Amino acid sequence: MHNYLPTDKMAELISQDYSLLQVMSRFNIPLGVKEKSVDEVCRTNGVDTDTFLAVLNFIGNACNHKYIADPATLSLPSLMSYLRQAHNYFLDFSFPAIRRKLIGAVNGGGDNESALLILQYFDNYVREVRDHFEYENAIVFPYIDSLIANTPTAFNIDTFSAQHDSAAKKLTELKNIIIRYYDAPAGSYALHDALLDIFGCEEELKAHGLVEEHLLVPAVKLLEQETSAQKEKAEQESDDEESSSTLTQREKEVIIHVVKGLTNKEIADKLYISLNTVLTHRRNIARKLEIHSPAGLTIYAIINGLVELKDVSL
Numbered sequence: 001m002h003n004y005l006p007t008d009k010m011a012e013l014i015s016q017d018y019s020l021l022q023v024m025s026r027f028n029i030p031l032g033v034k035e036k037s038v039d040e041v042c043r044t045n046g047v048d049t050d051t052f053l054a055v056l057n058f059i060g061n062a063c064n065h066k067y068i069a070d071p072a073t074l075s076l077p078s079l080m081s082y083l084r085q086a087h088n089y090f091l092d093f094s095f096p097a098i099r100r101k102l103i104g105a106v107n108g109g110g111d112n113e114s115a116l117l118i119l120q121y122f123d124n125y126v127r128e129v130r131d132h133f134e135y136e137n138a139i140v141f142p143y144i145d146s147l148i149a150n151t152p153t154a155f156n157i158d159t160f161s162a163q164h165d166s167a168a169k170k171l172t173e174l175k176n177i178i179i180r181y182y183d184a185p186a187g188s189y190a191l192h193d194a195l196l197d198i199f200g201c202e203e204e205l206k207a208h209g210l211v212e213e214h215l216l217v218p219a220v221k222l223l224e225q226e227t228s229a230q231k232e233k234a235e236q237e238s239d240d241e242e243s244s245s246t247l248t249q250r251e252k253e254v255i256i257h258v259v260k261g262l263t264n265k266e267i268a269d270k271l272y273i274s275l276n277t278v279l280t281h282r283r284n285i286a287r288k289l290e291i292h293s294p295a296g297l298t299i300y301a302i303i304n305g306l307v308e309l310k311d312v313s314l
């Protein structure tokens with residue numbers, strides 16, 4: 001187990017654990033890293049160092065929860081570009097390679113009928129995963145972009161995480177079917193080769209899903225909380241501004257009842273509010289209008305068209 005640091009040499013780190021090459025390629029970091037540190041390489045390639053290390057440490061430690069980074073240190077644009085790149089990798093590279101090997105195995109003899117069923121199963125699986133990735137690309141990531149731009153669309157990340165799975169389950173099933181039940185002729189290298197790829201792909205898909213659940217979702221939740229706190233603050237400020245000068249609808253209703261001669265208790269009953277709330281409204285009205293007597297309120301109400309002369313109790 002390693003906890004990689006920004007000062008570590010990129011080349012040494014890849015040599016220690018070659019599976020980290022994938023993380024590099026999905027962050028669009030080319031090889032030829034010379035003696036540069038992780039931080040230098042990331043900066044040169046416009047990748048957020050903390051986010052790169054967060055993914056590297058999480059995946060490099062078998063998605064161990066001990067290595068989950070603080071969501072506040074993650075860059076969502078970097079993380080999304082990593083995940084998008086991974087989607088492309090699975091769809092354009094990993095799945096077609098497995099399919100080619102499965103076809104090779106089918107042509108290599110053995111039980112052809114079950115081989116075709118296996119191929120069909122695989123194709124259906126790829127379609128499902130494509131839908132899963134497209135949902136993320138078309139709905140989830142644009143929502144995150146809108147949050148970053150501070151103009152959030154109607155969605156929230158809980159909706160996503162509630163129904164999210166790693167998309168690896170069916171591949172596990174396929175792997176088990178082939179291992180346990182497929183009657184391949186001896187010496188069928190192609191099928192074993194395809195199986196090896198399926199094992200690798202299954203691991204990678206699991207890790208991909210876990211990065212989404214344990215790095216992406218918490219970082220988005222944090223941003224959602226910040227955005228809604230900001231919005232609440234702005235609303236509070238505009239309320240405060242309003243309450244310092246103009247009357248609210250409720251305050252106008254209280255005035256109407258006062259000038260009609262109702263007692264505070266009667267007003268409370270009529271508006272389904274507590275006596276205390278009525279008293280607060282009356283204090284606010286007096287402060288805003290600088291009018292303290294019921295007679296003064298009557299004049300104000302008539303001049304401002306809140307009541308007609310015939311309705312007031314003089």
Ligand SMILES: [Fe+2]
Nearest residue numbers: 083133136212
């Ligand atoms: Fe994904």
Ligand SMILES: [Fe+2]
Nearest residue numbers: 136165209212
């Ligand atoms: Fe996903």
